[in-house]
Amino acid sequence: MKKRIHDIDLFRKYPHEVQEELFHSLISKAKGTEWGRKYGYVDGLSVREFQERVPISTYENLYPYIERVMKGEQNLLWPSKIDWFAKSSGTTNARSKFIPVSPESLEDCHYKGGKDMLSIYVNLYPETKLFTGKGLSIGGSHQPSELNPKVSCGDVSAVIIQNLPIWAEAIRTPPLKIALMDKWEEKIEKMVEVTVQENVTSLSGVPTWTYVLLKRILEVTGKNNILEVWPNLELFTHGAVAFGPYRKLFREIIPSDKMNYLEVYNASEGFFGIQDQRGTEDEMLLMLDYGVYYEFIPMDQFDEEQPKTLTLDQVELGKNYALVISTNAGLWRYKIGDTVRFTSLRPYRIKISGRTKHFINAFGEEVIVENAEAAITKACQATDAVITNFTAAPVYMESEKRGGHEWLIEFEKKPGNLQQFIQVLDDSLREINSDYDAKRQNDIALKEPVVHAVPQGTFMNWLRDKGKLGGQNKIPRLSNTREYLEEIMAVNGL
Template identity: 55%
Template sequence: MLDQLLARAVQLGSLPRLARVRHEPLARQAAVLRYLLGRAQGTAWGQRYGYAASLSAREFARRVPVSTYEQLYPEIEKILRGQPDVLWPGPAPRWQARSSGTTNARSKYLPVTSEALHYNHYRAGRDMLALSTQLYPTQRLLQGKTLSLGGSLEASPFGAAQAGDVSALVMQSLPGWAQTLRTPPLPLALLEEWEDKIERIARHVLRQDVRVLAGVPTWMLVLLRRVLALAGAADLREVWPRLSLFLHGAVAFGPYRGLFEQLVPGGQLHYLEIYNASEGYFALQDEPGSPDLLLLLDHGIYYEFLPAEQYDSPDPRPIPLEDVTIGPSYALVISTNAGLWRYLVGDTVRFTSLRPYRVRITGRTKHFLNAFGEEVVVENAEAAIAAAAHATGCAVRDFTAAPVYFEAGPGTSRGGHEWAVELTGPPPADAARFGQLLDEELRRLNSDYDAKRHRDLALAPPHVHFVPAGTFESWLRGRGRLGGQRKVPRLANSRQVLEEVLSLMPAGPTGNDLQQ
């Protein structure tokens, strides 16, 4: 009975607001912009650009530049080091979200204000809870536990604040009523050592009435397979008879769906996607029959959208929500109650509906690998390839990489990366050393990749093929792309390019193939 009362209370607080998001989207966004500009008008940034609640969206766009993380970093660093009233009013936040590295650093750090936690992350989380209980009322989701799997916290390298994955920050700060709905307890949930964490959580949750799963598919799959092994079960419903919903995000779910359907067969597990990031909680799936995500328009974020042809423009001109159209990909540009102003997130989305505004995630503004939450960008890959080549005395002419997705069956809980590398000369005498150095440098450069590679738990070592000279030229020629600035994509989450390149290799062993 108490769970039904709580579900009703959450629905009353969230569902009317979501209705306004669907039916009054432009009015909601106008109100968010007024709130942001009014709150920040006394900050150093607000004074620099003449902020006022009455400032129009057009004038705001004219005055304030679009910024990447690197461009905004001088102001962000002031906040990280404790300076108040820089981008958002008040003392420097005591929380910092740590995310994947940039061209300048292994990890990037973003301030997380109290308002961002309460009016973005918590509000969106309550909305997802309200939708879940509305969509699946007979499952009595709140009568059991939500198994949520997140990151860890650490002391910030910049001062007294705590830093960590945004999931850990949110989990740590949840109100008491929300803490009672989740498992495992915080001391386990926030453990830093992943191998120990997975083992201890698996043993703890065996005894819980888990009805909802929430987390990144990569790590959730590792955990669930350990749970099955400990329980000696073939089906998760043998362990948790009332398990019925998986809230997932961070990576594309397509490659994982079949694996989860094996863990809970017979269509007994429902799936809903969320779209959140270190910078904010942007959208959620409000219709189970559609993969489209409802854009959250009154959660402390003002949105603009950069057309694809302007991704590399020195003077980017994003368009407001009212001017988007269905079909094209746009890069997200956000202004938030964490003090990110006209901030280019790097994600790209495509609108599938304008009434209401729904999107699908289409990728990143740069090539990247993020099949497992590792977020390896081209800059990481090029630096790691160069380091491996230098250390082994060879020179790389070209390369491409793609994921090796999880496969069904026992003993296949890890994914990985597969590389095709063309050298200007013969392969190194110690080919295995090349792959090892590539892996080590990627781990040094990118904290998310390093976490996934820890003790080979989620990602296997890279699998490198040394392809014959001329392979990439043949691939380009076969597609009419020789000449000019045409080149093979360095990284992709699709395996299409990699498999086309590898198909050009001679049949049988070549002596140039490294498998680890």
């Protein structure tokens, strides 16, 4: 672990050199693939030549190649044999994405990220007793591909868990046969039954689903809080959604000043970031030696057909960028759909600011997920409320009516005064987003938000109805259409 911290310090100090060397390694390894031959990959290819030759790709652009690999062809996008695919759960759309997972991406990206997470944590907390117990991880499931029974597809968490080395499997819980169950509600019950018998010292997973499990454990055991079940619990490693709105929820169920929280940025496409400082919320070190070469699209150019991308040495603090990656699994100049904002350039640290398709801009207000989560957090703090989930969508203008935003919020603990909650939510959005504030001036374009406090289980019912209960599936926070919001209300008879 100490040796790895030294390596991390090296890419903190020499970020551009590390990325340049990694770029040339990717090109050299892929030059004999069908993709590499098509776009003229040769040793010594410069980044500028790469950007001129290779178009920015969406999933739809790459899918013809991915489909062929799933059917059994090899050496198309990447030279190594690929027989695992991560089923993307970045959205709750009906159409899934299947992201290739090469042996290199599994070992040098996903597993390396997991080991680095432990190394960084131990470096931050040398007094840790983490390894005296087991780590509880909540994953999804996998199954053979419909295109080829020799190929397996599933949540990236399931792909990782299935391929863990023996030593790693020995220090985690629950056992594989439970961790990879596909029926979520049955899995929860089995997880409770097994894990309450263990000495669990750490948790990892999506906050939403982790909380569902912890709450069920308290119901079954009759305990008041999780520390009465696992007194040595000290760490929750979380990702996929911003933790700010959930912090109070976890504080109430794990009431300890010694409980630590570590943010990671682990997606189906790769492992990108790890929180490397104490006390920094949602701010992560960009990991530069995981077989991922980074480019960034300024968001004011995102809608251009082939926007100009920036390399790491060209980014600026505080601006939102769409993330573009080239990886050791054969994703080339691939837009993964996330937006990030740099909080530090020495070293490079980022915050996830949202999704390129998850925003509200029906009236020029340009509200992004980061804005919404920050405002929700402030409203909860001001009214002593605790939420479990939320989504928001526009209310379009009619002949005599102004437009606005409509929110569905599921509270674990309702605010003492819902109107005060709405006021703080609105004021916070106005404070952090000048475009929203301008549209709210004198209710000129936007009226005050409409907030519905929906019954507990509302969002779970919607996910169940879509067959997306559990795993890494999550609720779309914002949408520029009313599709999600109206579906959720219809399923629950609201």
